[in-house]
Amino acid sequence: MTKATMKAIRIHRRGGPEALVYEDAPIPALQPGDVLVRVHAAGISPAEFTWQIWETPEGRSRLPLIPSHEVSGVVVAVAPDVRDVEVGGAVYGLTDFFREGGAAEYVAVRATDLAPKPRSLDHASAAATPLSALTAWQALFDHARLTPGQRVLIHGAAGGVGSFAVQLARWRGAHVIGTASARNVDFVRKLGADDVIDREATPFETVVHDVDVVLDTIGSTIRERSWSVLRQDGLLVTIVRPPPPEWVAGRAVRGLFFIVEPSRTQLNELSRLIDAGIIRPIVEAVLPLHQAREAYERGIRDHPRGKLVLAVVGENGGTR
Ligand SMILES: NC(=O)c1ccc[n+]([C@@H]2O[C@H](COP(=O)([O-])OP(=O)(O)OC[C@H]3O[C@@H](n4cnc5c(N)ncnc54)[C@H](OP(=O)(O)O)[C@@H]3O)[C@@H](O)[C@H]2O)c1
Missing domain, CATH: 3.40.50.720 (NAD(P)-binding Rossmann-like Domain)
Structure with a gap:
């Protein structure tokens, strides 16, 4: 990958959706065990800005941070030690709450936190599922x-x-x-x-x-x-x-x-139930990435059915 920056939604100060900005941010670096995912869609949690997200567990400020911790997309790179996830695979998963989130073109995720995307779902519906x-x-x-x-x-x-x-x-x-x-x-x-x-x-x-x-x-x-x-x-x-x-x-x-934890095993089981038509994600609406502020505001205000999702890749393959 030659690009160094990507489009992302970031928040630079403690606050709510009003403080979100759509801007350029560095493409995240891979740590051992990571894969880089080109995000196609990211699910949002309207309550995210009320969570303890502003500092790492060690007490370091995370600002500016990228929100949204459930994604669906395609793997574009893997760390040298990753053997079980391949470039080009469509994946979905819950990402670490203390790392950069998925409201961006790319997200670095531990390979073990991802599973193959359910075959029967598009990326928007898959992104509404993990969290x-x-x-x-x-x-x-x-x-x-x-x-x-x-x-x-x-x-x-x-x-x-x-x-x-x-x-x-x-x-x-x-x-x-x-x-x-x-x-x-x-x-x-x-x-x-x-x-x-x-x-x-x-x-x-x-x-x-x-x-x-x-x-x-x-x-x-x-x-x-x-x-x-x-x-x-x-x-x-x-x-x-x-x-x-x-x-x-x-x-x-x-x-x-309790606080939810990523689990590839459980995602695989959920995929099986989804592809068998036994359970399904509920998506109230899909908004383009640059409208993340509206999406969070709508989530807080309207209590939607199921989830609101950010579409990161448009129909022409470009970023929305
Ligand atoms: N601990 C964890 O690991 C974990 C994981 C995920 C989410 N959460 C938290 O769990 C909560 C629910 O998450 P969610 O994604 O399911 O939220 P959500 O999609 O916003 O669902 C909340 C539902 O509760 C109902 N509701 C009733 N009174 C409400 C009120 N005063 N304000 C808002 N909604 C109200 C609404 O439905 P009706 O209008 O039909 O009543 C709404 O659809 C959030 O606080 C989230 O931060 C925690």
Whole structure:
């Protein structure tokens, strides 16, 4: 590769979407184990600017940084020690939260964090998958160990994580209860939920009881209100923010918070389910890369169904 710079979305100061700029940035250098991906599409998480993204775990400032940590694209270079990913392969994956993200023409990613793109998806739909689907998978199967016949309550069931969680819990054979706003009730039922509660019309805790697992994707008061719907020894999994240390003290139920981790093995399993038509990503809209600010603002304002995606490569093969 002869180019040294690329088009990217960057943020130079702590803030929100208003601080995003579309500009030239250095093409990321490969570290051992990395591959360089020409990004075709990148999924966005509207809440990203509320995460602890501004410093590395060692406390160094990351500014300016490139947001968005789920991508679909084509491998254009590999580090000398990478043997299992080839140049030219179409891949998708969740990238390290403390490295430059995917809202750019190129992203350097650990090869082990990528998997072949599902054959049945275009890049935009593939980019809508890794963060949300891996989070749903790890919440339900790694942490909650959901089994067939168990009852699971999924808050925010129409959102990015929630829409995958409904489909995966259904596939596992659980009894799925979702909460959503009125406009999304039918949508969540079609995703596979057995019962859907209009969160604006009915306080969920008045109609839901004896649940084995709650998945909280919303935060606010939802977490506290959810304890009462759990059966004894039931588990509340929250993904929104770490709770205070004493949050489960004295309760007959369990609770945990976790942060999603990349996993090629799980991406391969998700691809298999997607290509078999068992689960599917939900893409509310695809915007060109240079409209990233609008995409994040829309995500924060409108609570879209599933995901908003940035298209980086246009139909003519150029950057958008
Ligand atoms: N810990 C982790 O590893 C991890 C991983 C991924 C995401 N997250 C976090 O999990 C949360 C959900 O992520 P997501 O991508 O699924 O978000 P999302 O796509 O924005 O979904 C959130 C859904 O919750 C519902 N909702 C209800 N009350 C809401 C409110 N006050 N504000 C916003 N939405 C509300 C909305 O649907 P209705 O309008 O139908 O109710 C919306 O579709 C975010 O905070 C994100 O940062 C954490």
